Amino acid sequence: MKHARVAYEGVIYDAIQLGEGIQLTNGKIVMEDEVVWLPPFVPQTIFALGLNYAEHARELSFHTPSEPLVFLKGPNTIVGHRGKTVRPSDVTFMHYECELAVVIGKMARNVKAKDAYDYIRGYTIANDYAFRDYLENYYRPNLRVKNRDSSTAIGPWLVDAEDIQDPMNLKLQTFVNGEKTQEGNTSDMIISIPELIEYLSGFMTLNPRDVILTGTPKGSVDTKVGDEVVTEIEGLGRLVNTIVAEPVLQQ
C-alpha cells in the first residue's frame, strides 16, 4: 500500500493511494491536485550516504570510500511532494540527487545484514539537493551544503516494504523540465541496504521513522530557478519539486 500525509480543507490526514486519487482516513476520496502534500512521515534521525554509487563517485572524482560516508541532516531540510526548494542567488552549481530512502520500522541495534529487511517499514523517494559552491573540507559534506531549509524533498508516498520485491533492483530517473538527466539502478549501490543497516546499527540505535537516504547515481546537472525536477523510482512513484528564487526578506 502507498501511504501519504496531506493537508485538505485545513486538516492534516493520513491517506492512501486509491486508483487515480487518494483516500483520506475519513473515507473521502480526493484528487492529487486538491491537497497539499506533506512529507509522508515525520522523520526522526535522517541519515544520508555520500558516494554510494561508483559512477557518481567517479563523476565527482572520488575514489570509493573504505567506510560508508554517512552524514546526518536536520528536520528543517524536509519538504513534501510538489514542494519548492530555494536556489540561493550566489550559487553556481546546485544539483538534485535522486535517492532511494529507506524508512526504519522498529528499533534496530547490532542487526546483521541477513536480518536487516525485518527492520524496514517501507520506502520513499528523496531528492536531496547539494549546493556545491558551499563545499568545505571540514566534516565534508558540511551542513551549509546539505542542511539547507527545504532542500530535501521526500515522497509522495511511503510504500510498504512488502510491496517492493527487490529494493536492490529499482530503476531511478530524474527529469528536469521533462528531459531525462539522470538514470541509474539501485543494484549499483556500493554498500547495499542490508549492509548499511548492519553498519549503522552496529554503533548506534536506529529507531522507527529514522530514514536512510542511500545515495545517488551519476548524472548531476545544475538546476535553475523555475526548473521542475521530477525524481522517479520504479514502484515508488514520481516526486515533483520546483526550484525557486530566494524570498526577499523584509526586515
Added chain:
Amino acid sequence: MKEICFKLQGEAQMKEGLYDEEKQFIMMNRTSQTIDKLNFDIPINGTIYGTLLNYNGAYQQFESKMNESPYKQPPKAPVLYIKPINTHVANGSSIYVPKEVESLKMGAALGIVFEKAATKVTEQSAFDYVFGYVIVNDVQIPHESIYRPAVKEIARDSFCPIGPWIVKKEEIKNPDHLVIRVYVNGELKQVNSTANLVRPISKLIADVTEFMTLNKGDVLLVGIPENAPLAKVDDHVTVEIEGIGKLENVLKCEETLVGEKI
C-alpha cells in the same frame, strides 16, 4: 534565584521554577525542593547542533593543518554536526563507553536554546531568538581527522547528556563570558570560558542562520574548549557552567546497557 525550565522524570509537562544557586534548591508552586531529591529528565526536544573549532585554543591547535591536504584552507562558514535523538540523555543518566574504546572526550558545551524560528538573523537581533541556556556534555570518541562527518565518533547512544535545566535568557547577563569547568571524579580537569569563542554567540547565530533555520526548541552548542578531558568506565563527570548549574553523569561499559536494572 534564577528562572529555570525543566522536566522531571515521570511527568509529561515541562515545569518552571526558581533555582537558588547558593542553597541548591528549586522553588516551584511555592514549595521548595533540594536539587539532589529531584530526578531531572531531558529538558529539550528539538534538534541539537554542535559547532566545530569555535574556541580560539581549539582553532589554534588545528590551524597548522588547515592549509594542508585534505583541508587545504581554513573553514569559512561555521562547521556544524548533529547530535541525534539516540544520543540525548538526562542529568544523572549513564554515558555508555563502547567496548572497543578506552576513553571518551568530555565536550563541555554551552547550549543555546531557541525560542522561535531564526532564519537569516542579524548579529544585533540574535538574542531576540534565544529562549535560554543549557549545559551539554558533547561526548565523542577522540578523532584526529575532521575531514569526513564523524557520525561514528559523535552519534553513539548516550553521547549527549543535557540538563539538568534551561536557565532563561534574562538571567544570564553576559553569555559570552561564562566560566566552564569539567571535573572527573571530583578533580578539576578543565577550566575555560565562553569569552574565548572564535565566533561569539550573536555572530555564531547570525552565521549559522544565514544558511539554515534554527527552529523553536532547537539547541546550538557554541563549541568545545581545547584539550577536552578524557574519561573512562566508572568515572563520574561534572560539567559546570557559571550561572547555569552542573550536569553530572557516570560512564559505564556499553555491555551493561543490556540487562541493567532500571
